[in-house]
Amino acid sequence: xxxxxxxxxxxxxxxxxxxxxxxxxxxxxxxxxxxxxxxxxxxxxxxxxxxxxxxxxxxxxxxxxxxxxxxxxxxxxxxxxxxxxxxxxxxxxxxxxxxxxxxxxxxxxxxxxxxxxxxxxxxxxxxxxxxxxxxxxxxxxxxxxxxxxxxxxxxxxxxxxxxxxxxxxxxxxxxxxxxxxxxxxxxxxxxxxxxxxxxxxxxxxxxxxxxxxxxxxxxxxxxxxxxxxxxxxxxxxxxxxxxxxxxxxxxxxxxxxxxxxxxxxxxxxxxxxxxxxxxxxxxxxxxxxxxxxxxxxxxxxxxxxxxxxxxxxxxxxxxxxxxxxxxxxxxxxxxxxxxxxxxxxxxxxxxxxxxxxxxxxxxxxxxxxxxxxxxxxxxxxxxxxxxxxxxxxxxxxxxxxxxxxxxxxxxxxxxxxxxxxxxx
Numbered sequence: 001x002x003x004x005x006x007x008x009x010x011x012x013x014x015x016x017x018x019x020x021x022x023x024x025x026x027x028x029x030x031x032x033x034x035x036x037x038x039x040x041x042x043x044x045x046x047x048x049x050x051x052x053x054x055x056x057x058x059x060x061x062x063x064x065x066x067x068x069x070x071x072x073x074x075x076x077x078x079x080x081x082x083x084x085x086x087x088x089x090x091x092x093x094x095x096x097x098x099x100x101x102x103x104x105x106x107x108x109x110x111x112x113x114x115x116x117x118x119x120x121x122x123x124x125x126x127x128x129x130x131x132x133x134x135x136x137x138x139x140x141x142x143x144x145x146x147x148x149x150x151x152x153x154x155x156x157x158x159x160x161x162x163x164x165x166x167x168x169x170x171x172x173x174x175x176x177x178x179x180x181x182x183x184x185x186x187x188x189x190x191x192x193x194x195x196x197x198x199x200x201x202x203x204x205x206x207x208x209x210x211x212x213x214x215x216x217x218x219x220x221x222x223x224x225x226x227x228x229x230x231x232x233x234x235x236x237x238x239x240x241x242x243x244x245x246x247x248x249x250x251x252x253x254x255x256x257x258x259x260x261x262x263x264x265x266x267x268x269x270x271x272x273x274x275x276x277x278x279x280x281x282x283x284x285x286x287x288x289x290x291x292x293x294x295x296x297x298x299x300x301x302x303x304x305x306x307x308x309x310x311x312x313x314x315x316x317x318x319x320x321x322x323x324x325x326x327x328x329x330x331x332x333x334x335x336x337x338x339x340x341x342x343x344x345x346x347x348x349x350x351x352x353x354x355x356x357x358x359x360x361x362x363x364x365x366x367x368x369x370x371x372x373x374x375x376x377x378x379x380x381x382x383x384x385x386x387x388x389x390x391x392x393x394x395x396x397x398x399x400x401x402x403x404x405x406x407x408x409x410x411x412x413x414x415x416x417x418x419x420x421x422x423x424x
Contacts (some may be wrong), residue, residue, distance in 0.1 A: 031123060039119035050094070050117040051333075052080055052167025056117055058096035060107040062244065067094050070250035097258040100247045101236030102169060102201050118167060124166050128175040129154050132336070135175075135182035136343040158366035159387060163333035167271060173202040176335040180213060181316060181340070183308055184225075189217070191226020197236060204327045205334050212297070212319045220306035259329060269388045272323045272381045285330050293322045310348075314399060317341050321395050324388045332383055334372075338362075338391035345402040346396065360392055 012424030043049070057078050058069035067074050075095045079087045085092050107115035111354055119242050133150045134142070142150070154160055163171050172319035176198040184190035194341045210229075217225035298319055304311045320337045327334065339362065346355040366386040373380040 005165075008243075010031070029308070035116075035119050038122055039116050043118045044117040047115065048165055049114075049121075049167040051169075052083060052118055052121055053082055054094050054096055055098060055102060055106055055167075055169065056109060059083065059103045062100075063103065063107060064131075068244070068250055069100065070247075070254040080113050080349065093257070094201050094253055095258055096117075097251070097254045098344060099201050099203075100167070100240035100244065100252060100293050103240060103357070104236070105169070105172060116239035121167050122164055125167075125171040126155060129160060129164075131177045132178045133343070135178040136340055137347045138185070139184050139349045148293050153363060155340060156363055157336065158363075158370060158383075159335040159338070163336065166333065168331075168333040170202060170205065171336065173199050173334075177209065177320065177337060178340070179210075181313060185313065189222045189224035190228035192376050193217075193230070194223070194224040194232040194361050196229045197232025200233060200236065201336070204329050205323065205337070206262050206328075208323045209316065211300070212316060215301065216304075216306060216312055216315070220312075257413075265272060266327055267330055267381060267384055268328060269330075272384055275381075290326060291327055297322065312352060313344065314363070314395075317344065317395055317398075321388070321391045324391070330384070332379065333365075333388070335387040335391075336386075337415070338387040341391055341398050345398040348402055350402060351421045358394060360388070 010353070058074055061067040061077065062069040075093060076086060078094045078096070081083070082094060097113045109120060112120065130147075130151045133147065133154055135231060137150070155164070160171070162168075165168045179195035180192050180199070183189070183195060189416045192213070196206075196210060199209060199229060214226060214229065217223065244250075271282070271286055274285040277285060297319060300315050303314045306312065317340055324330065324335055342355065342358055342362065346352075364385070367384050370379060370383045
């Protein structure tokens with residue numbers, strides 16, 4: 001005679017809805033409390049958030065004051081309000097150089113003073129970091145302590161911490177990239193396309209990723225990724241054009257000016273290495289590196305079966321990691337994506353002690369290089385190198401050893417997978 005435990009009665013839908021609403025209400029209340037604490041104890045006492053201020057002030061000039069956010073007049077206003085004077089010709093000009101679709105996320109902050117807007121934005125970015133961790137580790141089930149530890153470690157990661165303090169929209173783009181990878185795994189193709197469209201708000205982070213995903217979607221017959229991407233891109237381009245039709249031309253001129261006073265592509269890690277080597281090795285390294293990156297990505301695309309989701313994800317990880325090496329105008333705040341290979345390997349079965357040992361290296365080395373090379377309050381070129389190097393090493397190891405493991409996705413019942421897990 002077979003014995004089994006009696007099944008628990010299913011909870012009424014009304015009770016589940018009430019519990020969900022209660023949880024959401026509690027989260028919202030905690031977020032408000034966190035915003036208040038950030039405002040009272042941080043943003044009103046410590047100046048900063050320059051990256052957010054440039055965007056916030058430019059969007060305010062456009063939506064509230066009716067000015068061209070890319071104009072020299074708005075740039076001078078930013079300088080006067082931020083520095084108390086006009087910037088010199090050899091200084092950063094703090095011009096607005098984002099696609100105008102970024103206003104979609106900045107507009108809700110305009111009714112508030114900048115310190116309060118900065119507090120709200122900082123809490124919002126930290127929430128995006130939590131979503132980044134959840135999306136990158138799905139469908140592995142995280143215990144509360146695991147989730148807290150992962151989110152805490154990601155927040156302490158040098159590129160993340162710097163981005164949040166500066167108010168950098170790169171956190172938003174990083175979360176959108178993680179959402180694309182999650183949606184591809186979960187076969188939510190329209191959502192993947194919409195998230196992919198959001199990554200265009202910071203093109204230097206996604207200029208290789210966008211065509212890679214679209215090409216794969218075409219080969220895989222998942223055209224709904226294209227539909228989602230097209231809809232998002234149309235909204236981001238045409239929405240602002242309803243109020244400011246010429247904004248794309250002003251944006252391109254702002255990018256040209258921005259590149260002129262920031263040094264163009266001189267902070268791409270591959271170029272930094274070349275500068276250390278000197279001529280003619282620097283030219284050989286740059287063009288040879290571009291050839292290897294381009295050829296390698298074409299080769300990876302050709303060898304990756306479109307219906308092999310794990311190989312496809314590794315292809316996308318290669319695209320993202322190699323982008324950090326050659327991006328024409330990059331910043332260390334754009335390098336949060338460097339954690340993706342490590343999180344993916346842990347999700348797929350990397351032993352906890354090895355994962356946390358690697359995470360410790362990711363946490364310590366970039367901060368150590370930054371502090372050891374700091375001149376005044378200026379970040380030095382050496383700070384751009386640790387994360388691309390570490391992520392390249394981890395991704396190569398994941399490709400060699402982690403890819404042989406059965407994914408943790410098997411355990412939680414993703415269709416089309418088996419039910420075994422091996423640890424690396």
